[in-house]
Amino acid sequence: MSDKTLIRGARILGGEPADLLLADGAIAGLGTDLDATGAVVVEAAGLVALPGFVDLHTHLRQPGREDAETILTGSQAAAVGGYTAVLAMANTNPVTDTAEAAERVLDLGVAAGYVDVQPVGAVTKDLEGHELAELGLMARSRARVRVFSDDGKCVHDARVMRRALEYVKAFGGVVSQHAQDPSLAPYGSACCHEGEISGQLGLPGWPGIAEEVIVARDVMLARHTGSRVHVAHVSTAGSVEVVRWAKSQGIDVTCEVTPHHLILTTDELLGYDPTYKVNPPLRPAEDVQALRAALADGTIDAVATDHAPHAKHDKEHAFVDAAFGMLGLETALSVVVTTMVETGLLDWAGVARVLSTNPARIAGLDGHGHEIAVGAPANITLVDPSAKVTVDRDASVSLSRNNPWHGRELTGAVHATFLRGKATVMEGKLQ
Numbered sequence: 001m002s003d004k005t006l007i008r009g010a011r012i013l014g015g016e017p018a019d020l021l022l023a024d025g026a027i028a029g030l031g032t033d034l035d036a037t038g039a040v041v042v043e044a045a046g047l048v049a050l051p052g053f054v055d056l057h058t059h060l061r062q063p064g065r066e067d068a069e070t071i072l073t074g075s076q077a078a079a080v081g082g083y084t085a086v087l088a089m090a091n092t093n094p095v096t097d098t099a100e101a102a103e104r105v106l107d108l109g110v111a112a113g114y115v116d117v118q119p120v121g122a123v124t125k126d127l128e129g130h131e132l133a134e135l136g137l138m139a140r141s142r143a144r145v146r147v148f149s150d151d152g153k154c155v156h157d158a159r160v161m162r163r164a165l166e167y168v169k170a171f172g173g174v175v176s177q178h179a180q181d182p183s184l185a186p187y188g189s190a191c192c193h194e195g196e197i198s199g200q201l202g203l204p205g206w207p208g209i210a211e212e213v214i215v216a217r218d219v220m221l222a223r224h225t226g227s228r229v230h231v232a233h234v235s236t237a238g239s240v241e242v243v244r245w246a247k248s249q250g251i252d253v254t255c256e257v258t259p260h261h262l263i264l265t266t267d268e269l270l271g272y273d274p275t276y277k278v279n280p281p282l283r284p285a286e287d288v289q290a291l292r293a294a295l296a297d298g299t300i301d302a303v304a305t306d307h308a309p310h311a312k313h314d315k316e317h318a319f320v321d322a323a324f325g326m327l328g329l330e331t332a333l334s335v336v337v338t339t340m341v342e343t344g345l346l347d348w349a350g351v352a353r354v355l356s357t358n359p360a361r362i363a364g365l366d367g368h369g370h371e372i373a374v375g376a377p378a379n380i381t382l383v384d385p386s387a388k389v390t391v392d393r394d395a396s397v398s399l400s401r402n403n404p405w406h407g408r409e410l411t412g413a414v415h416a417t418f419l420r421g422k423a424t425v426m427e428g429k430l431q
């Protein structure tokens, strides 16, 4: 196959149609009626061209739980979802808390070859919350780690969080916080939004305040240290309010929302289906509305999937005993189109911002999230804006089946993904 591709007539960021010539891994031409000599031609009339998506929050499960996902299968799911880069969370077994562990994840990502797999480093050794991991060594390693997170657990000790923020400042790093005060929402047991619904279902409550007190504390620690904090999977109107205030004060804070928190509510729990058991829990409709509004006005910077594959035997239990988490990579774009574009809350430039430009900037990833321009790396996603898709969990390339979108109809689909000019997905199919 030629290493030249001509994408003909795509609407660039949803604007005017143009041709895109991809050559030698970069965008070599952008204009009308570009010369197709020697190029593979992709007819893209009606499709929208966006910069390749960047996921700030993916669980790939390798090493340790290769029965649920591997770096290869997770990379494939990411490509199908329009991603060209993912940040692989550190809560593997063993934990990514050393330079060697981070380099192994990086190398397995390169070997898989579907997306750039950028390891996230743990903040504390073994995610135990006490002793800082080798942050500097991870940063200086070949893996160039910039994002640190104990995700799955909260860095709940304020002294440890303060020291982590001071440390990462030296190399422009960021701490991504899983905001859950374990004294208000105990790990493992708290599994349902605390309110009328938790009482009705008899499930242990996970109140919004358990998230909000950590967000409030962390923005103050970011101000105090002059360092940068990122809030993972914000789920409540109160967290959004705190972040909005912090940004207005010039505090260096960013945050993400998951696709599921943009649409699914506590109502899903009425059937006790553990597919909908997730951290933080699904919230009431008022929170969902506040999250959409905050994503539209820029208070929330990015959509991040928190793709959390789990093997059947970890999910198929009574609700209280099942694992936390749901799949997200393959459906994220469709959920964003359905909740944000169809509703008029975001235009396509806005979609590029929340799925690509902002997450790339937050993660410090070179080569991703650029505007579509000559000379930029050819990381491009082509989207069919009006496709209607009925999600089938068995059509997934992920190894796991904990897919909350199964059987639902969503609007918008990824048509093709290009990683440095090479098609990883074409007509929705993995290449």
Ligand SMILES: NC(=O)N[C@@H](CC(=O)O)C(=O)O
Pocket (backbone or CB within 6 Å): 059, 091, 151, 152, 153, 178, 277, 278, 279, 280, 306, 308, 309, 324, 325, 326
């Ligand atoms: N989101 C989840 O419910 N689970 C995540 C951990 C996490 O993101 O907190 C997992 O690793 O399974």
Ligand SMILES: [Zn+2]
Pocket (backbone or CB within 6 Å): 151, 152, 153, 178, 232, 233, 279, 280
């Ligand atoms: Zn988390």
Ligand SMILES: [Zn+2]
Pocket (backbone or CB within 6 Å): 057, 059, 089, 151, 152, 306, 308
């Ligand atoms: Zn997570």
